[in-house]
Amino acid sequence: MNLKYYVGIDLGGTFIKGGIVDSYGKIIITKTVLTQSDLGNNKVILNIVNLANFLMSDARKKGISSFSGVGIGVPGIIDSAKGICICSHNLNFKNFNIAKEIQQKLNLDVKIINDANASTLAEYYYGAGKECSDIVMLTLGTGVGGGAIINNQLLLGNCSAGAEFGHIVVCVNGKKCSCGRNGCLEQYASATAITNLTKHAMQNNKQSKMWEVGSLDNVTAKTPFDYKDIDTIANDIVKDFIFYLSVALTNIANVLRPEIIILGGGVANQKQNITKPLQEIINSQIFASNQTPKVKVVTAKLGSNAGILGAVCNFFQK
């Protein structure tokens, strides 16, 4: 393979992270700028274009003169084939042809991809899933994002709207979700959900040791994990989180039967605190557990540059 160089862009609600990545997945340089989505779509495009030009100019100083494309990860519903962001609440995009806008300004091939799909591709090529052909990834952050690789191909679904693992119902008639359903995983296993559930439990239990954090404002998704061994309220929150997440993961495993489930996002920093109990439940609950290979549960290996890397990996897919 001839070594090629790509611009990778991880477009977030607050920051745009960019990097120059080679075709072996090595990140040569990175730079982060503000998104400024409040200043309108055109300003966001301009910020991406300026960042890409800055990165390419910097790379030229290192002797890299030719670039094969720009990959962009976007939070929202993306029609990858058409290069359109159908909608993104974080960015106020609606039916916006990001790919075309940037292609015109940079004169390079542009591919856009959903940000959770980008992280999934990065873990598949270079992270926890690099030995696998079938992987599932969930990012437990503000929301619950998802991506999957089936038979070495990214699972997109019609209009690239598949792999919405956050919107699997884990508790029928449960908590109202922003998507319109009741009892979605996102309402039980996102960092936001854990934080809210913890605050609610603390308000009802003034004797909880978690009050050592001072006030409810200091509560994060990490709080119940910090106190689970010394506080029953905290322990119950962690147990419920594990239970509902295990329901969703077993459902997903029975549908897609990956070799591995990779957990990313802030909550995955808990590592064995979450993978160990989840692995035990899934081992016993998965369909035909005695006759079929296990589905391994692990945490993501790549750090904050996974988004940049994954946006570029989109060029490696057939």
Added chain:
Amino acid sequence: MNLKYYVGIDLGGTFIKGGIVDSYGKIIITKTVLTQSDLGNNKVILNIVNLANFLMSDARKKGISSFSGVGIGVPGIIDSAKGICICSHNLNFKNFNIAKEIQQKLNLDVKIINDANASTLAEYYYGAGKECSDIVMLTLGTGVGGGAIINNQLLLGNCSAGAEFGHIVVCVNGKKCSCGRNGCLEQYASATAITNLTKHAMQNNKQSKMWEVGSLDNVTAKTPFDYKDIDTIANDIVKDFIFYLSVALTNIANVLRPEIIILGGGVANQKQNITKPLQEIINSQIFASNQTPKVKVVTAKLGSNAGILGAVCNFFQK
């Protein structure tokens, strides 16, 4: 394409259906024999071989002299790549290399496939999904079987254990399932489940109009549908069935985002009685329903020969 001819075998617990199928999916002849699985694995293999030989001999009388392979649909967990039936409760098979056994006796290429996957392939090539690249199929019969086509490829998953849609939990802490979980779809939406739920409801409601069937022995999955417009007990059973099935179908749709969901098996004979209410719920509940294309819910188009056809379609997949 040169016209080729295949032997298609639909291996069931009681009957083996066989046929000669051409590469356009036309079924030339069919014949059904007893499975006789109580007489052991070798007897089942012999019955398949004799059936295949009979069919080929009959086809030769019609001038068909060359056969390109034998496709077999098997109820159970199948490792298609290795040609092994990992386990089949209906047939008492365990780690049984069906493909090799038959290949040796017929000297033809043999491919085996899970029976629900076979039906899915048949609907994809020749039935309700023939215009689509992404389909999901559920067969609502004795159990709940499943299959899916993603980006024109059969979804197998590791060890071909994917698409087990019957074992998605739709009611957390619900009814015990044979798979070990609680609250699986199969316990709410199979013909067996509907029949049992109906009998149970009738026992608790001696005034139900469904008692017109005479005795509990005459109750089938059709009974509540026959009485739903004149009996509230029957109507509640149908409503619960639709509700739980809609939870699973929306979950599946949020994971795979097919263009179409095809319902097969005996319960699907209810046609619009089930597709109409399911379509309404899924339209409103699916993720990003306002921004993305609808997922159509339909019933299967192919009849009892779908198994034969699908076993042969396995030769058409890359």
